[in-house]
Amino acid sequence: MTNYIGKAVKRVEDKRFLTGKGRYTDDIVLPGMLYAYIVRSPYAHAKINNIDTSRAENMDGVVKIYTGKDIAESGINGIPTGWQVNFKNGDTMKEPPHPLLVADKARYMGDGVAVVIAESREEARDAADEIDIDWEELPAVANAKKATEDGAPLVHDEAPNNKCFDWELGNPKEEVDKAMKQAHHITTLEFTNQRVIPNAMETRAAIGQYEEATGKYTLYTTSQNPHLTRLLLCAFVLGIPEHRVRVVAPDVGGGFGSKIFHYAEEALMIWCSERLKRPVKWTSDRSEAFMTDAHGRDHISKAEMGFDKEGNVLALRVKTHANLGAYLSTFAPCVPTWLHGTLLQGLYVTPKINVDVTGVFTNTVMVDAYRGAGRPEATYLLERLMDTAALEMDMDPAELRLKNFIPPFDGVEQPGYQTQVALQYDSGNYHAVLKRALEMVGYEKFRKEQAQARKEGKLLGIGFSTYIEACGIAPSAVVGALGARAGLYEVGQVRVQPTGKVSVFTGAHSHGQGHETTFAQVVADRLGIPLDDVEIIHGDSDSVAFGMGTYGSRSLAVGGSAIVKSLDKIIEKGAKIAAHKLEAAEEDLEFAEGKWTVKGTDKSIAFGDVALTAYVPHDYPEGVEPGMDFSSFYDPANFTYPYGAHVAIVEVDKDTGYTKLKRFIAVDDVGNVINPMIVDGQIHGGLAQGIGQALFEGAMYDEDAQLINGSYMDYTMPRADDLPSFEIDRTVTPCPHNPLGVKGAGEAGCIGSTPAVVNAVMDALRPFGIKKDLEMPLTPERVWRHMQG
Amino acid sequence: MVTNKFDYIRAESVDDAITLMVKHGMDAKLLAGGHSLIPAMKLRLNAPGILIDIRKIQELRYIKKDGNKLVIGAGATHHDVATSELAHQTYSMLPEAADLIGDQQVRNMGTIGGSLAHADPAADWPGVMIAAGASVHLKGPDGERSVPAEDFFTGFYMTDLQENELLTAISIPLPPEGTRSSYQKFMQPASRFAIVGAAAAVTVKGGKIERVKVGINGLADAAFAAGNIEKALVGKEPTEANIDAAVESTGADAMVMADHFASEEYRLHLAKVYAKRALMAATQ
Amino acid sequence: MPTKITMTVNGQSVTKDVDARTLLVHFLRDNLQLTGTHVGCDTSNCGACTILVDGHAVKSCTMLAVQADGSEVTTIEGLSQNGEMHPLQEGFREEHGLQCGFCTPGMIMAAVDLLDRNPDPSEQEIREGLEGNFCRCTGYHNIVRSIQYAAKKINEPKKAVAS
Numbered sequence A: 001m002t003n004y005i006g007k008a009v010k011r012v013e014d015k016r017f018l019t020g021k022g023r024y025t026d027d028i029v030l031p032g033m034l035y036a037y038i039v040r041s042p043y044a045h046a047k048i049n050n051i052d053t054s055r056a057e058n059m060d061g062v063v064k065i066y067t068g069k070d071i072a073e074s075g076i077n078g079i080p081t082g083w084q085v086n087f088k089n090g091d092t093m094k095e096p097p098h099p100l101l102v103a104d105k106a107r108y109m110g111d112g113v114a115v116v117i118a119e120s121r122e123e124a125r126d127a128a129d130e131i132d133i134d135w136e137e138l139p140a141v142a143n144a145k146k147a148t149e150d151g152a153p154l155v156h157d158e159a160p161n162n163k164c165f166d167w168e169l170g171n172p173k174e175e176v177d178k179a180m181k182q183a184h185h186i187t188t189l190e191f192t193n194q195r196v197i198p199n200a201m202e203t204r205a206a207i208g209q210y211e212e213a214t215g216k217y218t219l220y221t222t223s224q225n226p227h228l229t230r231l232l233l234c235a236f237v238l239g240i241p242e243h244r245v246r247v248v249a250p251d252v253g254g255g256f257g258s259k260i261f262h263y264a265e266e267a268l269m270i271w272c273s274e275r276l277k278r279p280v281k282w283t284s285d286r287s288e289a290f291m292t293d294a295h296g297r298d299h300i301s302k303a304e305m306g307f308d309k310e311g312n313v314l315a316l317r318v319k320t321h322a323n324l325g326a327y328l329s330t331f332a333p334c335v336p337t338w339l340h341g342t343l344l345q346g347l348y349v350t351p352k353i354n355v356d357v358t359g360v361f362t363n364t365v366m367v368d369a370y371r372g373a374g375r376p377e378a379t380y381l382l383e384r385l386m387d388t389a390a391l392e393m394d395m396d397p398a399e400l401r402l403k404n405f406i407p408p409f410d411g412v413e414q415p416g417y418q419t420q421v422a423l424q425y426d427s428g429n430y431h432a433v434l435k436r437a438l439e440m441v442g443y444e445k446f447r448k449e450q451a452q453a454r455k456e457g458k459l460l461g462i463g464f465s466t467y468i469e470a471c472g473i474a475p476s477a478v479v480g481a482l483g484a485r486a487g488l489y490e491v492g493q494v495r496v497q498p499t500g501k502v503s504v505f506t507g508a509h510s511h512g513q514g515h516e517t518t519f520a521q522v523v524a525d526r527l528g529i530p531l532d533d534v535e536i537i538h539g540d541s542d543s544v545a546f547g548m549g550t551y552g553s554r555s556l557a558v559g560g561s562a563i564v565k566s567l568d569k570i571i572e573k574g575a576k577i578a579a580h581k582l583e584a585a586e587e588d589l590e591f592a593e594g595k596w597t598v599k600g601t602d603k604s605i606a607f608g609d610v611a612l613t614a615y616v617p618h619d620y621p622e623g624v625e626p627g628m629d630f631s632s633f634y635d636p637a638n639f640t641y642p643y644g645a646h647v648a649i650v651e652v653d654k655d656t657g658y659t660k661l662k663r664f665i666a667v668d669d670v671g672n673v674i675n676p677m678i679v680d681g682q683i684h685g686g687l688a689q690g691i692g693q694a695l696f697e698g699a700m701y702d703e704d705a706q707l708i709n710g711s712y713m714d715y716t717m718p719r720a721d722d723l724p725s726f727e728i729d730r731t732v733t734p735c736p737h738n739p740l741g742v743k744g745a746g747e748a749g750c751i752g753s754t755p756a757v758v759n760a761v762m763d764a765l766r767p768f769g770i771k772k773d774l775e776m777p778l779t780p781e782r783v784w785r786h787m788q789g
Numbered sequence B: 001m002v003t004n005k006f007d008y009i010r011a012e013s014v015d016d017a018i019t020l021m022v023k024h025g026m027d028a029k030l031l032a033g034g035h036s037l038i039p040a041m042k043l044r045l046n047a048p049g050i051l052i053d054i055r056k057i058q059e060l061r062y063i064k065k066d067g068n069k070l071v072i073g074a075g076a077t078h079h080d081v082a083t084s085e086l087a088h089q090t091y092s093m094l095p096e097a098a099d100l101i102g103d104q105q106v107r108n109m110g111t112i113g114g115s116l117a118h119a120d121p122a123a124d125w126p127g128v129m130i131a132a133g134a135s136v137h138l139k140g141p142d143g144e145r146s147v148p149a150e151d152f153f154t155g156f157y158m159t160d161l162q163e164n165e166l167l168t169a170i171s172i173p174l175p176p177e178g179t180r181s182s183y184q185k186f187m188q189p190a191s192r193f194a195i196v197g198a199a200a201a202v203t204v205k206g207g208k209i210e211r212v213k214v215g216i217n218g219l220a221d222a223a224f225a226a227g228n229i230e231k232a233l234v235g236k237e238p239t240e241a242n243i244d245a246a247v248e249s250t251g252a253d254a255m256v257m258a259d260h261f262a263s264e265e266y267r268l269h270l271a272k273v274y275a276k277r278a279l280m281a282a283t284q
Numbered sequence C: 001m002p003t004k005i006t007m008t009v010n011g012q013s014v015t016k017d018v019d020a021r022t023l024l025v026h027f028l029r030d031n032l033q034l035t036g037t038h039v040g041c042d043t044s045n046c047g048a049c050t051i052l053v054d055g056h057a058v059k060s061c062t063m064l065a066v067q068a069d070g071s072e073v074t075t076i077e078g079l080s081q082n083g084e085m086h087p088l089q090e091g092f093r094e095e096h097g098l099q100c101g102f103c104t105p106g107m108i109m110a111a112v113d114l115l116d117r118n119p120d121p122s123e124q125e126i127r128e129g130l131e132g133n134f135c136r137c138t139g140y141h142n143i144v145r146s147i148q149y150a151a152k153k154i155n156e157p158k159k160a161v162a163s
């Protein structure tokens, strides 16, 4: 009997947040703490001729100022990347150094050049204004395609044409070309999947603390994966002993990818603290966050899809320039390649696929994973192609998809589906999600309404998107072969206390996802104990053995599975103790509802009594160790593959080009669901971000590569009144290869929604002819211009 | 988000504030709701040495009828106007516009006097004040004077306010019977200031437009009265066709602004659309 | 030059010396250790810092501590009475109106003002009433539900008395 799994259990973490007792990094004040302010380059590309800190050093409260030169002289390394993608010809990926503060030249607007450390935030800030820097501005480039042209400004001398790598996947080009030649119709799109800025509501912050007496380092940081940060910090950047380093990610105010990566400021705070023997805190201002948090997306692509007369897809050809920014962030090389190219099969039986990606350095901040990471870019491309092709071939966009879907398979009776682009899908019934979505929309009725509205001069539109993603990242051996420099398993430790209460330590990190509730539901159910008897502990490398963190919708599929493995060990050991106490054979026992019972009798022993026995082993089975504490590493057998169908309905104002999103329908299949309330919440949040990219968000650079909309006065965040209430539903196709049957729900909303909205606007604009070169975000002026022809 | 250092003085009365301004000169700035000044200071775009706080001066915070005028104290918040029955009875565009400023938190703090003195070209009040035929009342060491709203906004963040002068109130003549009004705003999506805002007050008598005032903000470096529209409509019937024809001239003489949210061409187009929407709302 | 200020915060009178440039949000967080009020931006847009000053929702990052001298301030920490959650706090929990929790205190304080002005708001009125508060996690869907929950809870006893 399950008591908790599948139920909308209210979150156990809520109370502290609701009463103002959350504990975020910037809330932490340590005795003797100093404050850091980082002086950053106002230019996207500029040489530093000289830095004069003398005036600033004499200001009130200033303790120390370090510049890039001090960093260079200390001999430490720069920030590494965690993934290697080599050139097609075998040449090694270009991996230029990424120092904590630059000494010679700044390569993006926001590159750190000096750090002021003072007794107070105010004094640090005041002194920063008194540092004189002699800059020599250099030409700069922000656009990835332009950066590869001859004569473009060079971000790093060692990367000619600013190329970091080039990469190809799928069927050989010639095969794809041949299939294209046989096509009855080819739909071609050229577009930018624009750069978006993650904007977790909590800005990044870090406190470095070095204690001389113990030789111990502590880093408090706004991180989605404290262990990975510790590993990179110790092994790659500072060379400090890992066993004396504690990394704590306390409550974290959202991440969406941007807090996965190891950032320079984290290492810098530890480095400063070690020198000054006092804790040092840095908290990013929002303006600073706009400039320095890793951004997402930024692909320039040309995509072609060939169809036969009946509308069957024959081939797909994609060429992408992926902007990586000025340096390589932790997962940067992986996002536009292995998380993008591999998803170009989508839900379709496309027999021939070739994708070619060039990774490019530019004078912009690093680009890395942002909610969905590569998969939204792949989905956008496929789904824009599908709707455009439907328009061009005068077919119904829903029909066209249904015609091309991969047939249903459960991954157990029927094998997984082998794609042309390396992945093997686990299980799915793709027709079911789209059919359910069509039902929810009332598709036929809507088309009638639309026709009527058009007669009245109103522009209503409907847009579709179906998607698949690879989540539950990731099988270590597979990703290792693809260039990952780490394993992507997860760790779960279950410690049963003598009283039968349970502490669970997970390497996954919760920053909004509700792990403290979902994981507890799994544990309480498996052990048959009350939810309140379970505590989930995460985010502190001193208490949690190891972990790879939270991203790629992996926490439950991988982290949850690791916990289940430990629970199995607990139950197995418990059975030995129970058998001894009940004087029965182990095989005669069954474990249910928190007790072991001798089958067919009412003789039983409760979980709590077994736990107590394990810690007070007076009357105890021979050869069994005391205690009840197990740790497990779970390395997934495959990725998991959530999928879904999204539909948007919009109305465009003919006079102004303003788009109103009227309805949004999402049917997702995320496998088994432990807590539907939390899963729904994940979908909602993802939808808002995906819709945000379609209609509102996008980083803008001028010709000097200056970020010109780096504040909330200029960068449009979706607000409550920009969005409708969402209409969501799901189908459930369990994942066949993990013990919980879960697939992951964190990114789904963000992946499917963007193209649905854009397709809907294109559909609304149908009376103006077939339009396809409209770039996101679909601002009113862009849409208005489109209507002007 | 740390401002430069400054000293802070709370003024007890209007006269006290003027005395303090005279005493401290150019280094001092008045602080009303602080919702334009403090954000600028936090980004260090503005760094006054002394702030003279006038927010708590009670004689500045009121909305009242005075003879044939509605008088709004400079210290009245946007929220005060949004919820004022008197303001609503005078011109419905007053609370309408107030409600479209920023968000509730901003409206709770920001003042109408601060907004007019600040003269952000994208602010909402200037256009509305012009359409309402308001006068702006100023007081300085040399006494009081008043300026028609139409002449008050002289350029990009520039007004007719002289050194050491304080904006004390706005007075709005009560409109003749048969007058209706509307303020329509196309928002810049991020900041929600106006890309363009159009305020219209129209008096219809015997089926004809007897009087019409249109104020436009956001389009040019300062809010202005759309005199061409007014000329084109007086004496005409308030039909959609007449309005369509009249708004064609919107911004004809204006130096139209452009930014990454709206090009010159688009902004001008929006001004016409929004002028029409305001006129239609005030007449249909 | 520090200035002495006195205000009532969550029902308790506090007197402190502060610099004129100390923002109210920093005063609450740094001087009074009331870290439930957050800072999410530097341009007065996000609303994470929303508190009540003399009963009205205000962005405490856009007010100087000295401006609040003599005022009555309520923060998220002062919202529950006698250990009982405010209906809005309860609503956010019941309807899953929070994920990372960072926007939540500001969101709730803005909602207190909203329900104060309009005890029975429509969905559209709730959405418009939250235009000064950003949430990156929830897509606002459940925040709307949470406020509806609270409105209902607050209104029910009143309606019962009326009938």
Ligand SMILES: Cc1cc2nc3c(=O)[nH]c(=O)nc-3n(C[C@H](O)[C@H](O)[C@H](O)COP(=O)(O)OP(=O)(O)OC[C@H]3O[C@@H](n4cnc5c(N)ncnc54)[C@H](O)[C@@H]3O)c2cc1C
Residues within 6 Å of the ligand: B029, B030, B031, B032, B033, B034, B035, B036, B037, B038, B039, B074, B100, B101, B102, B103, B106, B109, B110, B111, B112, B113, B114, B115, B116, B117, B118, B120, B122, B123, B124, B125, B161, B165, B166, B167, B168, B191, B192, B193, B194, C043, C044, C045, C062
């Ligand atoms: C997030 C946000 C969104 C906003 N959105 C909008 C919007 O959509 N539309 C809009 O119109 N505005 C908007 N505003 C601006 C807001 O309306 C301000 O309140 C207003 O512009 C200034 O009023 P204040 O009382 O806050 O003035 P302050 O900020 O205190 O002062 C502004 C300037 O005026 C001077 N000043 C103030 N009062 C007087 C006086 N009585 N006499 C002489 N000089 C004086 C000051 O010295 C200062 O230079 C927004 C502000 C914010 C923070």
Ligand code: FES
Residues within 6 Å of the ligand: C038, C039, C040, C041, C042, C043, C044, C045, C046, C047, C048, C049, C050, C059, C060, C061, C062
């Ligand atoms: S911190 Fe963003 S509005 Fe105050």
Ligand code: FES
Residues within 6 Å of the ligand: A201, A253, A254, A512, C097, C098, C099, C100, C101, C102, C103, C104, C134, C135, C136, C137, C138
């Ligand atoms: S709950 Fe995370 S920002 Fe709202």
